[in-house]
Amino acid sequence: MKDKFKxxxxxxxxxxxxxxxxxxxxNKYLVSINYQKEEAEKILRKLASKVETDDLLYVEGVVFMExxxxxxxxxxxxxxxxxxWPYIVNLIEDFITTGEGLYYFPDQPIEMKLxxxxxxxxxxxxxxxxxxxxxxxxxxxxxxxxxxxEFINSTLENQESVESQRVKxxxxxxx
Numbered sequence: 001m002k003d004k005f006k007x008x009x010x011x012x013x014x015x016x017x018x019x020x021x022x023x024x025x026x027n028k029y030l031v032s033i034n035y036q037k038e039e040a041e042k043i044l045r046k047l048a049s050k051v052e053t054d055d056l057l058y059v060e061g062v063v064f065m066e067x068x069x070x071x072x073x074x075x076x077x078x079x080x081x082x083x084x085w086p087y088i089v090n091l092i093e094d095f096i097t098t099g100e101g102l103y104y105f106p107d108q109p110i111e112m113k114l115x116x117x118x119x120x121x122x123x124x125x126x127x128x129x130x131x132x133x134x135x136x137x138x139x140x141x142x143x144x145x146x147x148x149x150e151f152i153n154s155t156l157e158n159q160e161s162v163e164s165q166r167v168k169x170x171x172x173x174x175x
Contacts, residue, residue, distance in 0.1 A: 005067045005132065007144040009033045009085075009151075011040050012060040012078060019076075026075040030062060033151045041155045048156055058082055059152075063144075067130045072123065080106045085148050086163055088112070092138060092170060095121075138174045142167055 010030035016022045022029050033040040044059065051057050059082040065073040083106035094101035095114040102113050113124045121134040149164040 005136070005140050006065065007140060008035075008064045009081060009144065009148050010062045010064060010075075010078075011043050011081070012062075013039075013043060016078070022078075023076055026062075030075065030078075033148065037151070040151070044152070044155045056082070057156075063088065063148075065125070067132065070128070070130060072125050072128055072130055077105065077108070077110060077126075079108055079110075081148075082152075085145050088141065089145055089163065089166055089170070092141060093166070096138075096170070096173060135174060139171075142170050142174065146171065 010026075010032050013029050013031050016029055031040045031043060047059060048057055058080050060078060061081040062075050062078045063073055063081055063084055064075060065071070087103045087106065091101040091103045091112055091114055094103075095116075100113070100115045102111065104111055110126045111124070113122075115122045116134070117131060119134065120131050121137045122129055122131050123137060124130075146164065146167045149161055149167060152158070153161055153164060
């Protein structure tokens with residue numbers, strides 16, 4: 001059975017110089033860390049090799065989300081995913097703490113919002129809204145974040161990151 005909520009993280013293979021071409025052929029530019037792991041690891045290692053010792057690693061890509069065939073975060077919303085995933089985790093932490101959360105993409109004025117409605121959750125990105133079961137949504141998104149951070153840590157042979165620890169605590173909280 002196909003999952004009704006798809007979350008997939010992509011890394012940018014090459015710079016986007018032709019936006020129309022990117023929009024028509026996203027697979028030419030994007031590599032899935034979920035399904036093209038070896039190629040994604042090579043790209044990530046190459047990016048990391050160009051970073052000075054004390055600099056941060058910036059990884060551009062997409063956190064693609066689709067629910068029941070409705071795209072919530074499309075490919076064209078590529079951004080700096082090494083900041084976007086922590087922002088998504090912050091959004092969830094704020095929601096768990098206060099009942100709502102609001103963040104923007106790192107390099108674009110795209111709003112992400114979480115709020116409670118009845119027994120579910122409303123998640124909106126750039127005014128596209130979806131409503132779903134709260135536990136299902138939180139579990140799926142936090143698990144996808146955990147996969148992303150584990151991918152980064154294992155590929156770069158890092159110790160467990162602060163982000164990975166935050167995600168594990170969130171998973172424990174909602175279980």
